[in-house]
Amino acid sequence: MTQAISVPARRFGELRVVGPICAAHFVSHYYMIMLAPLFAFVRADYGVSYTDLALALTAFNVVSAALQTPVGFLVDRIGARIVLMAGVALGAGAFAVAGLVNSFVVFIAMFAVAGLGNTAYHPADYSLLSHYSTPARIGQIFSFHTFFGILGSAVAPATLLAMQSHFGWRGAFIGAALLGAAVLVLLISQRPTPADILAEKRRPAPASGSSPDNDAGWRLLLSPPIMLNLGFFVLISVMGGLNTFLVVALGALYGTPATLANVALTGLLLMNALGVLLGGVLASRTTRHAVVAALALAFAGTTTLLVGTIGFSSSALVLMTSLSGLFAGIASPSRDMLVRAVTPPGAFGRVFGFVSSGYNIGSMIAPMIYGMMMDRGEPRLVFLIAAACSILCIGTVIFGFSGREQR
Numbered sequence: 001m002t003q004a005i006s007v008p009a010r011r012f013g014e015l016r017v018v019g020p021i022c023a024a025h026f027v028s029h030y031y032m033i034m035l036a037p038l039f040a041f042v043r044a045d046y047g048v049s050y051t052d053l054a055l056a057l058t059a060f061n062v063v064s065a066a067l068q069t070p071v072g073f074l075v076d077r078i079g080a081r082i083v084l085m086a087g088v089a090l091g092a093g094a095f096a097v098a099g100l101v102n103s104f105v106v107f108i109a110m111f112a113v114a115g116l117g118n119t120a121y122h123p124a125d126y127s128l129l130s131h132y133s134t135p136a137r138i139g140q141i142f143s144f145h146t147f148f149g150i151l152g153s154a155v156a157p158a159t160l161l162a163m164q165s166h167f168g169w170r171g172a173f174i175g176a177a178l179l180g181a182a183v184l185v186l187l188i189s190q191r192p193t194p195a196d197i198l199a200e201k202r203r204p205a206p207a208s209g210s211s212p213d214n215d216a217g218w219r220l221l222l223s224p225p226i227m228l229n230l231g232f233f234v235l236i237s238v239m240g241g242l243n244t245f246l247v248v249a250l251g252a253l254y255g256t257p258a259t260l261a262n263v264a265l266t267g268l269l270l271m272n273a274l275g276v277l278l279g280g281v282l283a284s285r286t287t288r289h290a291v292v293a294a295l296a297l298a299f300a301g302t303t304t305l306l307v308g309t310i311g312f313s314s315s316a317l318v319l320m321t322s323l324s325g326l327f328a329g330i331a332s333p334s335r336d337m338l339v340r341a342v343t344p345p346g347a348f349g350r351v352f353g354f355v356s357s358g359y360n361i362g363s364m365i366a367p368m369i370y371g372m373m374m375d376r377g378e379p380r381l382v383f384l385i386a387a388a389c390s391i392l393c394i395g396t397v398i399f400g401f402s403g404r405e406q407r
Contacts, residue, residue: 017132018141020190021125022148023183024088028121029152031091031114032060034176037157041169046104056111058364063115065360069221072123072353076346080124080131083349085187087120092180099173123353130340130348136284138340143280143333150273150329221354224399225342229355232335232396235389237362238369239328242304242386243268245370246321252379254311260318267318268325275329282330289334289341294394296334300327301390308383328390338397 035042035056043053075083091114098110129141163172220226242249246265250256256264275296282292303324306312312320343351373381 016190017128018144020183020186021084021128022145023186024084025121025125025145025149026152027088027091027180027183028118029149030156030176030179031095031118033153033156034095034160034173035111037160038164038169038172041164042107045169046107048104052104056108059108059112060115060118061360061364063112064118065357065364067116068119068123068357068360069350069354071119072350075120075123075127075349075353080127080349081187083120084124084128085184087117087124088180088184088187090114090117090120092117092177092184095173095180096177099170099177119353122356123349126336126340126352127348130343139283139289139333139337140280142336143276143283146276146329146332146336147273147280150269150276154269154273220344220347221350226351226354228396228399229339229342229351230358232393233355233358234362235358235393235396236328236335237359238366239300239304239386239389239393241362241366241370242382244367245374245382248374249370249379249382250317252374252377253308253383256317260314264318264321267322270325271322272325272329275326276332277329278326279330279333283333283337289337290397293331293334293338294397296327296331297390297393297397300324300331301387301394303327304383304390305387308380308387331393335397 035053039050039053043050046053071083071087094110094113094117097113098107101107125145126142129145130138160172160176163175167175243265246268247258247261250261250264251258279292279296283289286292303320307317307320307324339352339355340348369385370382373379373385
């Protein structure tokens with residue numbers, strides 16, 4: 001009888017912690033794609049060039065890449081919950097100001113502030129999930145977290161355009177800020193229970209004196225397994241940059257109609273989300289995360305390579321891009337488990353902050369690489385480079401995690 005009561009109770013406690021964190025991750029990805037669907041409206045309003053407006057995205061990614069690791073140290077020192085709430089508040093506040101103040105300089109500055117807010121999510125989220133989830137469930141919990149991030153990216157364009165049609169792009173920015181405010185209220189309302197406080201107390205306290213602690217932390221971050229993780233995140237981000245150029249690359253390479261190419265892209269994104277959930281189930285049922293990640297990446301790279309070398313029929317094209325997204329999604333939870341396996345207790349914030357900065361680095365260089373290939377009239381290389389990144393990721397898995405056990 002006790003067991004029957006305790007299992008639902010544990011699941012309810014898990015949902016109480018995981019739910020708001022997943023909501024915050026939803027908002028983080030929603031904010032990352034904010035400008036894309038509203039680009040033309042903002043540009044027309046301010047009368048600036050595409051290059052000028054691209055400075056907003058550059059500011060966002062540069063600040064995120066530069067400060068995510070220091071914020072990770074902060075998470076390990078003062079706790080993840082307060083840092084996560086501060087990050088959500090910064091993002092919501094930045095987009096509210098960007099929508100309310102009629103100044104392009106302020107607009108760019110607010111994207112930099114939003115980039116600072118973005119630094120909180122991965123270090124804080126993964127730290128909280130690692131502390132409060134049971135080992136048997138952590139892989140699946142990681143998959144839920146990733147899935148909600150993908151969901152945020154997926155719903156952002158349609159909802160932002162809907163708000164723009166009624167209230168203009170400034171109203172869309174304010175609406176997005178209100179979404180962040182609602183999640184902030186949710187996080188604040190989830191006050192720590194005695195069990196949460198006990199879990200935080202089990203987190204090893206940082207060494208006295210900031211300099212020795214920081215020195216030890218940087219030695220950990222510059223160790224081969226963590227550096228390989230950083231490389232993994234850079235490569236996987238560059239690979240994911242294919243999504244931005246998929247429609248135009250298919251059109252240039254095979255003359256694929258835009259409607260069909262967009263269906264192929266939609267299939268890739270939807271199956272990527274499904275793959276994340278499937279990967280979470282696999283991660284919760286095996287400790288051989290390196291094998292799962294390597295095989296999934298191999299299949300993802302192979303299908304991407306085939307799309308770039310074979311002119312498939314319409315249905316086969318959609319199938320192949322969907323499979324590419326599915327396999328890439330399956331690799332994600334196992335990847336998170338591998339990062340966790342090489343992270344000492346009490347260092348989740350700094351490690352996940354450091355390796356996640358690879359996303360921002362990849363996001364800065366991928367458009368330049370793929371754009372250059374398209375400008376040179378080499379759309380096939382867009383697919384070949386993405387496939388090569390997937391295969392190179394396998395090397396980081398094999399050399400960085402061989403023989404390591406799940407913790």
